[in-house]
Amino acid sequence: MKKTALITxxxxxxxxxxxxxxxxxxxxxxxxxxxxxxxxQLQQELQDEYGVxxxxxxxxxxxxxxxxxxxxQVQNEDLRVDYLIxxxxxxxxxxxxxxxxxxxxxxxxxxxxxxxxLSRLFLPEFVARNSGRILNVSxxxxxxxxxxxxxxxxxxxxxxxxxxxxxQELSDTAVTVTNLMPGATATDFGNTSGMDKTSLFEQTASAxxxxxxxxxxxxxxxxxxxxxxxxxxxxxxxxxPLTPKKVILKMVEKMQTPEESA
Numbered sequence: 001m002k003k004t005a006l007i008t009x010x011x012x013x014x015x016x017x018x019x020x021x022x023x024x025x026x027x028x029x030x031x032x033x034x035x036x037x038x039x040x041q042l043q044q045e046l047q048d049e050y051g052v053x054x055x056x057x058x059x060x061x062x063x064x065x066x067x068x069x070x071x072x073q074v075q076n077e078d079l080r081v082d083y084l085i086x087x088x089x090x091x092x093x094x095x096x097x098x099x100x101x102x103x104x105x106x107x108x109x110x111x112x113x114x115x116x117x118l119s120r121l122f123l124p125e126f127v128a129r130n131s132g133r134i135l136n137v138s139x140x141x142x143x144x145x146x147x148x149x150x151x152x153x154x155x156x157x158x159x160x161x162x163x164x165x166x167x168q169e170l171s172d173t174a175v176t177v178t179n180l181m182p183g184a185t186a187t188d189f190g191n192t193s194g195m196d197k198t199s200l201f202e203q204t205a206s207a208x209x210x211x212x213x214x215x216x217x218x219x220x221x222x223x224x225x226x227x228x229x230x231x232x233x234x235x236x237x238x239x240x241p242l243t244p245k246k247v248i249l250k251m252v253e254k255m256q257t258p259e260e261s262a
Contacts, residue, residue: 002052006030006074006081006122008061008114009088011038014137014182017211018085019046019054028053030079032070033088034060055079061088061114062106071121083218084122086115086159087137091152093256104151111155116162119177123166126175134177135218136163140226140233142181144240147253160224167223176221180214183229205229 005022009015010031019031023046033039036058043054057073059066074081089111092103119134126132139153142160146153163179170177184204205228217225229237240248 002026002028003082004028004030004080005083005085006032006070006118007085007087008032008118009137010042011035014207014211014214015085015087016042017207018087018135018215021211021215022083023050023052023054026050026052027083028055030055030057030074030081032057032059032061034058062109064109064113067114067117067121070118081122081125082131083133083135084118084126085135085137085218086118087135088114089137089155091149093148093258095148096150099151107151108155111152112158115159119162119166123175127170127173130174132175133218133221134163134166134175135180135214136177137180137182137214138163140181140183140229140237142179143237144248144252145245146256147249148256164223176218178214178218178222179224180210180217181224181226182210182214183227183233 003022003025005018005027007015007019007022007029010019010029011033012035015031015033019029019042022029029046029052031039031042031054036056039056039058043056046052046054055077057070059070061067090107092099092107096104115136119136122132123134126134136159138159139156141149141153142156144153160179160181163177167177167179182205210227213225213227226234226237236251
């Protein structure tokens with residue numbers, strides 16, 4: 001039986017690659033983002049190439065009512081969601097007390113509230129039929145505090161914690177929750193967040209590679225998976241438990257300070 005995946009932030013980057021991967025497996029899709037032209041183009045591309053059904057929902061997930069609207073539309077059209085992929089998110093650099101509050105508030109609404117509410121809306125159905133998978137796109141940023149991206153790192157830590165907790169709560173069911181933690185990835189994220197001007201983004205993984213790793217981990221029901229890490233990045237993460245927190249904070253701050261102002 002065909003599996004339908006609902007993917008947020010599907011117009012570009014990791015979300016778009018996840019949509020392509022799922023369609024290549026013969027799965028139908030519900031793709032969601034603000035960018036209507038990009039979604040409609042992706043819809044046509046996937047339907048033509050793979051012969052799957054692709055439904056487009058144009059929504060700004062920073063709107064507090066958007067998640068309920070999405071769920072209501074899915075229900076009203078009698079669509080079954082088998083895989084919920086919470087991919088939408090954004091970041092932004094700068095000192096917490098200097099960044100525009102409106103931007104950080106929107107970040108929390110998207111990275112935390114939208115993901116949490118969509119999971120809460122769809123999980124009861126998954127549990128009732130004892131099938132379904134959730135893939136939450138977190139970040140290796142979830143593993144440490146993030147000076148110069150304090151709110152972004154905090155939102156991703158929330159995603160990791162929430163995903164792991166729900167995974168345990170569902171351990172007596174066939175429903176799984178996977179937490180995907182990419183490192184620096186070649187997507188629009190770098191440009192929109194300003195991270196493309198930092199040393200952290202000097203070496204990036206491909207969005208296709210990260211998406212495939214996450215998709216495979218979701219199908220296997222893994223709890224956590226890291227993706228797209230260089231040898232140096234892997235070594236740094238492995239050293240975290242042994243490194244004094246102040247040293248970590250200074251290191252992260254330096255890595256995330258734009259080069260022209262470093």
